[in-house]
Amino acid sequence: MSDINMEKFAVPEFNPERFVKELAKSCVGGEELHQQKEKIQTLAEETASALKKNVYENYMQFIETATEISHLEAEMYKLSHLLSEQRTVLTTLSHASILGNENTISRESLDNHDVEAEKAEEQRRNKLIIISEKVEGCMNLLDVPDRVLLHEGDLLEIDADENTALQRMHVYLFNDCLMLTSWISNRRGATRYQFQCSYPISSLAAVNVHDLGNVKQAFKVLVFPDTRVFQCNSLTIKKDWLDKFELAKKMHIEKENSKQKKKESLDKPKSESLDSPSLSVEKLPSPQIPVLPEWLADVTEELDVLIVERHFQKTYDLMVSAQKSLNTEEFKNHPQRADILKRIEQKQKVLIEILLKELDVTHNWSPRGGLRSSRHPVIILNKFNMTSQACELFLAICSHTVKVHVKGVQLEGSINSYVKQVGEVFFCSLSDALTEFITLFPKNKISAFIVWASMQLRILMSQLIKQIFTPQCALESVLECVSSLREQCLLFCEFGLDLRFQMDSCLRSPIIKALKEYKEKVLDCMKTKVSDDKWTPINMHTKAGVNKFLLQMENLGLILAKYIINETWVDLSSSTVWFAQSVITVQKIGLKLVTKDMMDVLDESIHAIFKSRLMLSIGNDSSYAQKNFKFILDTVMPLMLRCYKEEVGYDNEKLVTLAKKFGVNIAPPKKSNITKYTSNEYL
Amino acid sequence: MFSALTYQLSTTFLEEQKKCEGLVAAANMSKKPATQPTLHKVIMVGSGGVGKSALTLQFMYDEFVEDYEPTKADSYRKKVVLDGEEVQIDILDTAGQEDYAAIRDNYFRSGEGFLCVFSITEPESFDATQEFREQILRVKNDENIPFLLVGNKSDLADKRRVPLDACRERAQHWQVPYVETSAKTRDNVDKAFLTLIRQMSWLKQGLAAAEEPPDQPSRRCAVRCCTIC
Numbered sequence: 001m002s003d004i005n006m007e008k009f010a011v012p013e014f015n016p017e018r019f020v021k022e023l024a025k026s027c028v029g030g031e032e033l034h035q036q037k038e039k040i041q042t043l044a045e046e047t048a049s050a051l052k053k054n055v056y057e058n059y060m061q062f063i064e065t066a067t068e069i070s071h072l073e074a075e076m077y078k079l080s081h082l083l084s085e086q087r088t089v090l091t092t093l094s095h096a097s098i099l100g101n102e103n104t105i106s107r108e109s110l111d112n113h114d115v116e117a118e119k120a121e122e123q124r125r126n127k128l129i130i131i132s133e134k135v136e137g138c139m140n141l142l143d144v145p146d147r148v149l150l151h152e153g154d155l156l157e158i159d160a161d162e163n164t165a166l167q168r169m170h171v172y173l174f175n176d177c178l179m180l181t182s183w184i185s186n187r188r189g190a191t192r193y194q195f196q197c198s199y200p201i202s203s204l205a206a207v208n209v210h211d212l213g214n215v216k217q218a219f220k221v222l223v224f225p226d227t228r229v230f231q232c233n234s235l236t237i238k239k240d241w242l243d244k245f246e247l248a249k250k251m252h253i254e255k256e257n258s259k260q261k262k263k264e265s266l267d268k269p270k271s272e273s274l275d276s277p278s279l280s281v282e283k284l285p286s287p288q289i290p291v292l293p294e295w296l297a298d299v300t301e302e303l304d305v306l307i308v309e310r311h312f313q314k315t316y317d318l319m320v321s322a323q324k325s326l327n328t329e330e331f332k333n334h335p336q337r338a339d340i341l342k343r344i345e346q347k348q349k350v351l352i353e354i355l356l357k358e359l360d361v362t363h364n365w366s367p368r369g370g371l372r373s374s375r376h377p378v379i380i381l382n383k384f385n386m387t388s389q390a391c392e393l394f395l396a397i398c399s400h401t402v403k404v405h406v407k408g409v410q411l412e413g414s415i416n417s418y419v420k421q422v423g424e425v426f427f428c429s430l431s432d433a434l435t436e437f438i439t440l441f442p443k444n445k446i447s448a449f450i451v452w453a454s455m456q457l458r459i460l461m462s463q464l465i466k467q468i469f470t471p472q473c474a475l476e477s478v479l480e481c482v483s484s485l486r487e488q489c490l491l492f493c494e495f496g497l498d499l500r501f502q503m504d505s506c507l508r509s510p511i512i513k514a515l516k517e518y519k520e521k522v523l524d525c526m527k528t529k530v531s532d533d534k535w536t537p538i539n540m541h542t543k544a545g546v547n548k549f550l551l552q553m554e555n556l557g558l559i560l561a562k563y564i565i566n567e568t569w570v571d572l573s574s575s576t577v578w579f580a581q582s583v584i585t586v587q588k589i590g591l592k593l594v595t596k597d598m599m600d601v602l603d604e605s606i607h608a609i610f611k612s613r614l615m616l617s618i619g620n621d622s623s624y625a626q627k628n629f630k631f632i633l634d635t636v637m638p639l640m641l642r643c644y645k646e647e648v649g650y651d652n653e654k655l656v657t658l659a660k661k662f663g664v665n666i667a668p669p670k671k672s673n674i675t676k677y678t679s680n681e682y683l
Numbered sequence: 684m685f686s687a688l689t690y691q692l693s694t695t696f697l698e699e700q701k702k703c704e705g706l707v708a709a710a711n712m713s714k715k716p717a718t719q720p721t722l723h724k725v726i727m728v729g730s731g732g733v734g735k736s737a738l739t740l741q742f743m744y745d746e747f748v749e750d751y752e753p754t755k756a757d758s759y760r761k762k763v764v765l766d767g768e769e770v771q772i773d774i775l776d777t778a779g780q781e782d783y784a785a786i787r788d789n790y791f792r793s794g795e796g797f798l799c800v801f802s803i804t805e806p807e808s809f810d811a812t813q814e815f816r817e818q819i820l821r822v823k824n825d826e827n828i829p830f831l832l833v834g835n836k837s838d839l840a841d842k843r844r845v846p847l848d849a850c851r852e853r854a855q856h857w858q859v860p861y862v863e864t865s866a867k868t869r870d871n872v873d874k875a876f877l878t879l880i881r882q883m884s885w886l887k888q889g890l891a892a893a894e895e896p897p898d899q900p901s902r903r904c905a906v907r908c909c910t911i912c
């Protein structure tokens with residue numbers, strides 16, 4: 001008879017018919033055949049369930065990967081967005097510098113990155129070619145040397161007079177023109193859109209539509225004599241479009257200006273003398289007015305460029321040096337001074353607004369840059385005396401990162417390991433935030449951080465408490481969670497911020513509640529346990545069982561070797577052992593769990609449990625019950641009293657009174673170190 | 684796995700596309716005939732801070748908005764009853780003083796009537812109306828374009844720095860009506876807009892009439908009369 005297992009079926013040349021035949025041959029009688037059949041069936045079931053499990057796991061992996069991909073996609077999109085913006089700026093700049101504009105930054109970068117410029121140019125062309133392929137009857141996109149795509153997207157065209165939907169469009173905005181295409185409904189191959197028309201950027205005006213009956217989120221493009229109205233899917237999309245139109249116009253104006261300048265400089269080639277003020281003083285009709293150096297005269301344009309390029313620090317530096325120069329004796333009375341200063345002030349407002357947006361978590365702030373990415377904006381804002389706003393926004397970012405990190409911890413395995421991990425992650429985030437905060441903000445702001453940190457802790461604790469303090473959670477497990485949190489908190493004190501008080505105040509009421517609930521549970525159980533007790537010794541059956549039992553009791557502080565009789569019997573009744581375990585556990589764990597201000601609750605719990613047990617013994621005359629009663633009074637009670645005093649330093653008055661009432665002989669008060677000796681003797 | 688994802692995406696995409704087509708078709712179906720009231724396109728021009736947006740918002744929504752964030756160009760639409768007839772007014776509120784003049788042209792081209800606003804507390808804004816007028820005439824190439832000179836902030840009489848005579852004189856010179864308004868108290872706000880719309884309406888009817896029976900005597904005189912104050 002052959003053994004049935006997986007390997008047999010897994011071989012590639014497995015032939016079911018032959019297998020069955022062989023099986024039938026080798027089996028003796030129907031009974032055995034039946035058994036084999038059953039075996040095969042269970043095997044089939046197992047395989048099926050394994051398959052199911054695998055499918056499920058694959059599915060989960062698939063979902064995870066999909067979300068990851070969509071994350072990545074968003075990031076890539078953002079990146080490409082940034083890159084394309086930068087590229088447009090570079091092209092305008094390169095254009096400007098060829099025309100002789102003094103622009104040291106762009107020159108450097110252009111010279112250094114010749115190869116990159118070539119690459120960018122190739123990418124630019126490729127992108128345009130791809131667009132041409134998508135659009136049927138597309139205009140020639142490559143005929144203008146520095147055309148770049150600024151924005152594209154789907155829009156719904158609205159009839160401007162009737163306020164009704166007209167057609168679905170795909171619109172491309174280039175730096176020099178707007179191209180409208182419509183959707184091809186039954187598309188073939190790469191083409192998706194049908195070219196409709198294009199408007200040069202200089203001929204159009206974009207208008208934000210505030211109110212157009214029931215049409216929402218729309219904007220208009222005025223191209224005389226046409227007015228075209230487009231509806232967007234959301235306000236942000238609309239804003240994006242309007243911003244991009246603004247950018248296109250700005251670039252257009254800049255280009256026009258530089259063309260103008262080129263013409264001017266060609267018209268009067270003698271203007272070189274402007275470089276040396278001494279010469280020009282002689283030549284100019286009004287010699288008392290010094291000529292502004294070019295960088296100072298053009299400072300606002302340069303600031304614009306720097307802002308678009310996101311060189312915020314450089315923008316700030318340029319602003320400051322321009323303001324400084326304008327305040328020197330030389331230019332103090334210059335006629336353009338006030339005007340330039342005013343414009344610099346406007347740019348400063350723009351810069352501040354952008355920086356505040358950069359720091360705004362609610363405004364497309366990406367957590368992947370980490371806290372560091374907020375450094376520059378904060379530093380500059382501080383210089384603008386905007387420390388408070390910067391601080392507020394920075395802390396909002398911190399809140400966000402803390403939240404993200406804590407959320408990242410998976411709730412799997414035991415609650416203890418989860419709480420431990422969450423605590424670690426939380427305090428790590430706090431210390432990261434604190435380190436960053438200290439480097440960024442002046443000392444007097446630290447109070448804001450403390451307020452923020454305690455707030456965060458409170459939020460965290462309120463979440464954790466719900467998970468730790470569940471009715472079915474054992475006191476041991478609660479203690480483990482609480483201890484690990486306290487430990488983390490203590491470690492965090494090394495950073496100079498002590499949050500222990502806040503943590504304990506959060507823990508206070510749930511701990512009290514847990515102790516009270518535990519007490520109630522024990523009291524409930526005790527009645528049935530005692531009344532159901534058969535008042536006989538406990539049989540542990542084996543030697544190993546006995547040893548295990550002794551070890552358990554020893555952990556609680558009870559040495560019970562002398563209560564073992566006949567090798568495997570414990571000479572105590574089951575309710576007694578249960579009681580000793582319960583009451584000692586309450587005290588042992590409770591003492592570690594509570595803070596000083598909760599001692600009365602703990603004392604009360606211990607007292608109530610003990611008292612209730614003692615009351616139950618009164619009136620039970622069975623001699624074995626009386627023996628157990630004696631054990632509780634003579635062994636358990638003194639042990640608890642001693643442990644309590646060792647731990648806390650003073651007596652548990654309530655329990656002492658109870659003990660006296662039941663005639664327990666308590667050792668006369670000795671000095672505390674002597675008590676310790678006794679305890680060692682005992683162990 | 685990736686292809687599965689792409690597939691899923693493309694199917695939802697197609698579905699959406701279909702829905703959208705249906706929408707467009709439905710929209711096209713319901714489109715005609717329901718003749719809409721005549722549409723008059725008005726443009727607010729003038730220096731920054733004179734109260735163009737405040738006037739627009741007061742006219743549109745009956746409220747005075749103290750600090751309206753300056754945007755480049757906002758458009759509004761409203762139905763009004765003018766002399767018993769319902770018309771639509773499309774207002775383009777421009778911010779544009781720092782805009783490049785060539786781009787401002789593109790806004791002005793779309794306008795059929797202009798409210799040229801200055802603040803009676805700010806002589807510079809009054810001076811600037813000259814420039815706006817010239818640009819509009821150049822762009823529209825029409826001396827008779829409906830146009831209204833508006834002196835705003837009349838509630839700030841104690842801070843007045845543009846004498847009423849100068850305002851009237853300029854309007855007279857241009858042969859356009861002059862209105863003093865307050866976007867704050869709503870004084871003359873409706874009047875300013877309605878006067879302009881009436882001009883536009885007459886001009887349009889006049890033109891339409893002029894195409895059929897030649898010559899419509901009332902037009903020129905009715906439009907350019909006096910200054911309203």
Ligand SMILES: Nc1nc2c(ncn2[C@@H]2O[C@H](COP(=O)(O)OP(=O)(O)O)[C@@H](O)[C@H]2O)c(=O)[nH]1
Nearest residue numbers: 731732733734735736737749751836865866867
């Ligand atoms: N007192 C007064 N203030 C006005 C009036 N109209 C506008 N303002 C104020 O003038 C400022 C500029 O107004 P705004 O409408 O933004 O001007 P715009 O730049 O021409 O659009 C705002 O602070 C308004 O509150 C008015 O009629 N009276």
Ligand SMILES: [Mg+2]
Nearest residue numbers: 735736753778
């Ligand atoms: Mg405005």
